[in-house]
Amino acid sequence: MPRPVSDALVFFGATGDLAYKQIFPALHGLVRDEGLDVPIIGVAKAGWSLDQLTARARDSLSSHGGLDIKSFSKLARLLRYVDSDYNDPSTYVRLRQELGEAKRPLHYLAIPPSLFGTVAEGLSKLGGTGARLVVEKPFGHDRESAHQLDRILNRFFPEENIFRIDHYLGKEPVQNILYTRFSNAMFEPIWNRVYINSIQITMAEGFGIEDRGKFYDETGAIRDVFQNHMLQVLASLTMDPPTGEDCDAIRDQKAALLKAVRPLNDAHIVRGQYSGYQSAPGVKSGSAIETFVAAKLFIDSWRWADVPIYIRAGKALPLTAMEIMVDFKRPPRESFAEVVAPASGHLRIRIGPDVAIALGLRVKRPGERMEGQDLELILTEQESTSMPPYQRLLGDAMHGVGDLFGRQDIVDAQWRIVEAVLNLEAPPIAYAQGSWGPDETNQLIGTDGPWHNPKPALPCP
Ligand SMILES: NC(=O)C1=CN([C@@H]2O[C@H](COP(=O)(O)OP(=O)(O)OC[C@H]3O[C@@H](n4cnc5c(N)ncnc54)[C@H](OP(=O)(O)O)[C@@H]3O)[C@@H](O)[C@H]2O)C=CC1
Numbered sequence: 001m002p003r004p005v006s007d008a009l010v011f012f013g014a015t016g017d018l019a020y021k022q023i024f025p026a027l028h029g030l031v032r033d034e035g036l037d038v039p040i041i042g043v044a045k046a047g048w049s050l051d052q053l054t055a056r057a058r059d060s061l062s063s064h065g066g067l068d069i070k071s072f073s074k075l076a077r078l079l080r081y082v083d084s085d086y087n088d089p090s091t092y093v094r095l096r097q098e099l100g101e102a103k104r105p106l107h108y109l110a111i112p113p114s115l116f117g118t119v120a121e122g123l124s125k126l127g128g129t130g131a132r133l134v135v136e137k138p139f140g141h142d143r144e145s146a147h148q149l150d151r152i153l154n155r156f157f158p159e160e161n162i163f164r165i166d167h168y169l170g171k172e173p174v175q176n177i178l179y180t181r182f183s184n185a186m187f188e189p190i191w192n193r194v195y196i197n198s199i200q201i202t203m204a205e206g207f208g209i210e211d212r213g214k215f216y217d218e219t220g221a222i223r224d225v226f227q228n229h230m231l232q233v234l235a236s237l238t239m240d241p242p243t244g245e246d247c248d249a250i251r252d253q254k255a256a257l258l259k260a261v262r263p264l265n266d267a268h269i270v271r272g273q274y275s276g277y278q279s280a281p282g283v284k285s286g287s288a289i290e291t292f293v294a295a296k297l298f299i300d301s302w303r304w305a306d307v308p309i310y311i312r313a314g315k316a317l318p319l320t321a322m323e324i325m326v327d328f329k330r331p332p333r334e335s336f337a338e339v340v341a342p343a344s345g346h347l348r349i350r351i352g353p354d355v356a357i358a359l360g361l362r363v364k365r366p367g368e369r370m371e372g373q374d375l376e377l378i379l380t381e382q383e384s385t386s387m388p389p390y391q392r393l394l395g396d397a398m399h400g401v402g403d404l405f406g407r408q409d410i411v412d413a414q415w416r417i418v419e420a421v422l423n424l425e426a427p428p429i430a431y432a433q434g435s436w437g438p439d440e441t442n443q444l445i446g447t448d449g450p451w452h453n454p455k456p457a458l459p460c461p
């Protein structure tokens with residue numbers, strides 16, 4: 001049965017980094033492509049006016065995603081602003097006034113996670129039924145606080161109206177991992193411990209924490225991207241095929257997979273902090289927050305037993321790119337008496353900034369001798385021109401469609417994996433900005449290495 005469409009969109013965190021980089025472009029896209037025509041209300045406490053918020057939206061579009069004058073004027077007409085502290089009860093009274101006739105608003109919490117509970121409680125006093133709540137990651141600060149947060153949210157919102165957003169699930173190339181695996185019968189027979197040696201997933205960011213010091217210094221790389229984005233990508237890559245077609249078919253298999261991932265311990269993790277991090281505004285001096293994490297994981301299942309999976313994510317690395325490398329085993333003996341480079345046979349999946357799926361093969365070099373070379377067959381390569389993830393996900397949430405959002409048991413399984421490494425006593429290891437993180441990551445990968453370092457994006461033709 002079609003669900004009613006939300007009749008207003010409220011976004012908390014209107015002056016923040018996420019709003020600037022992603023939310024304004026998504027709202028602009030929804031107005032331009034999907035005719036979004038409801039009040040859009042930003043809430044923050046910067047002391048801004050509506051004109052300042054509109055100017056910020058214009059600036060955001062010029063730098064991220066492009067400004068279409070007609071759509072922007074419509075967006076500007078729909079835009080409202082409430083400047084108030086989320087801890088102040090009058091914020092919600094003023095919000096109710098701005099909502100006017102709207103009865104089924106979508107509230108999007110793009111704010112520090114420590115405020116999710118306070119805002120959800122404030123919203124519950126607005127009255128009416130049918131309001132939806134979109135909650136950003138990280139969902140909670142650890143496993144226990146995620147349970148507590150669930151209890152709070154479930155007190156005020158029915159489960160079907162809660163949308164736990166992880167924008168990686170809205171990324172076209174992440175959806176394509178599942179699509180390619182399960183739409184080509186050739187992959188399933190080799191997608192296991194018999195044929196796969198190891199897997200590497202790297203999320204590299206060529207920039208630091210910029211002006212997000214306050215948020216980041218309460219969060220760190222494990223909570224910011226590893227517990228959510230990276231483990232979601234891992235689940236898409238390694239889960240069993242979905243059975244059934246309802247919206248939980250994929251999520252059920254992801255939950256089963258994540259529950260089989262062995263929890264991390266300190267022997268299987270390297271935490272790093274880039275030099276200079278502690279002088280960023282908002283960061284405490286002596287901070288032990290990690291800006292880099294590398295981990296070795298195992299999945300305790302028949303399919304994946306003993307296959308090491310290496311995940312790395314960090315800021316201030318040499319470039320911005322996300323790539324997966326699935327390293328296939330060599331044949332049981334080398335028939336041509338050659339020394340073959342590591343990862344000669346592989347599947348390389350590039351998630352961003354450009355997109356590619358490439359099959360690495362060893363083929364004969366032309367000539368008289370049976371001598372080979374490593375080549376890549378690029379299966380798909382395209383510029384990322386698809387719908388931006390936040391546009392896709394906010395559009396879905398407005399329509400009450402939850403397929404691409406997290407679920408309570410999945411979030412819990414993700415926290416379970418990282419729980420023991422969230423508060424390690426050993427401080428993070430310093431690494432130079434522009435390097436690939438601490439040298440200790442090479443010991444972590446050992447003979448399963450070397451690490452596959454993604455290359456810069458190819459220039460557009
Ligand atoms: N930035 C990113 O690239 C991404 C961020 N996210 C998630 O989005 C969320 C927000 O992150 P980000 O935008 O980077 O954070 P920022 O610190 O940049 O923004 C926080 C926002 O919350 C507002 N705020 C904080 N405290 C209060 C308060 N007491 N009352 C009113 N407003 C308040 C701030 O308003 P004011 O400026 O007025 O203080 C600001 O608008 C996080 O959960 C993060 O995990 C998810 C994906 C990507």
Ligand SMILES: O=C1O[C@H](COP(=O)(O)O)[C@@H](O)[C@H](O)[C@H]1O
Pocket residue numbers: 205224225352
């Ligand atoms: O959630 C977050 O994601 C971004 C990276 O997102 P991407 O789509 O650009 O890969 C990261 O920079 C940020 O720290 C984190 O909060």
